[in-house]
Amino acid sequence: MLQKSRWLIIAVFSLMLSSGCAVNNPLASDSNNSSHNPPAAISFTPFSNGAPNSNYLKPGSTSNEDLWLKIEADRITSDVLGASFHLVFNSNVIDYLDSFAGDFFPAQAINLVTLQDNDPAASKLIIAVANLNQSNLSNGSGTILTLHFRAIAPGVSSLTFVENHLQDAQTQDVAVDGWYGGTVAAAP
Numbered sequence: 001m002l003q004k005s006r007w008l009i010i011a012v013f014s015l016m017l018s019s020g021c022a023v024n025n026p027l028a029s030d031s032n033n034s035s036h037n038p039p040a041a042i043s044f045t046p047f048s049n050g051a052p053n054s055n056y057l058k059p060g061s062t063s064n065e066d067l068w069l070k071i072e073a074d075r076i077t078s079d080v081l082g083a084s085f086h087l088v089f090n091s092n093v094i095d096y097l098d099s100f101a102g103d104f105f106p107a108q109a110i111n112l113v114t115l116q117d118n119d120p121a122a123s124k125l126i127i128a129v130a131n132l133n134q135s136n137l138s139n140g141s142g143t144i145l146t147l148h149f150r151a152i153a154p155g156v157s158s159l160t161f162v163e164n165h166l167q168d169a170q171t172q173d174v175a176v177d178g179w180y181g182g183t184v185a186a187a188p
Contacts, residue, residue: 039186042067042094042151048180050074055085055144055166056180057159065151067094067184069159071127071144073104076166078174079137082109082130083144085164085179090157091123094149094184099127102143108132111145124162134169151186158183 044059044067052075060068073080082105089096099113109131116124129144131137161179168174 039065039151039154039188041065041187042149043185043187044069044182045185046180046182048178051178051180053077053176054178054180055083055161055164055176056178057182059182060146065186066097067149067151069147069149069182070102071147072141073138073144074141076139076141076174076176078166079139079168080105080131080166080174081134081137081169081171082128082167083165084126084128084167086162087125087127087147087181088122088158088160088162089125089149089184090155091117091120091152093151093153093155093157093186095152096123096125097148097150099148100146102145104140104142104144105129105131105138106133106136113145113147137169149184151184154186154188156183156185 042062042065046057046059048056050056050072054074056072056074058070058072060070096115099111101109101111109129112128114126116126127145159181161181164179166174166176
């Protein structure tokens, strides 16, 4: 079983590297440039407040131009070993800074988030979470990850899930009823 977990992790890393992704370095981001004037406020409106057997973005806290969004699993009915998905957003409006592990997967799960920024109007976070313990699968509700964004210009950005997968212990896709994003608004 440990061999299958290692294979899942290697496959995820290979997929991410082959798609031209690089790990986002918030210290190298131009959002930390003292010469720009970030928006004074940021807000989030979810497309859904959750539904049985779905995943959705839930607003966390905000602080000036910073926003934390939780990726929530809502009453997942199947046993899940891992998740992989993309989150598309407009990096002309918001900048991805970092992520934090949630409580849906066990503490020994590996979380990997990379940024693909070939087109700022459709930047993409490529996210993978893999549980290393196949005898401790996840189901029910909880936070998969918390993502930290910063507003860098006034405007609106949709956050949309694409290429979504929850996998079981055999790395087969688990059916869910929806993946719901939302909209970020950054005001001057």
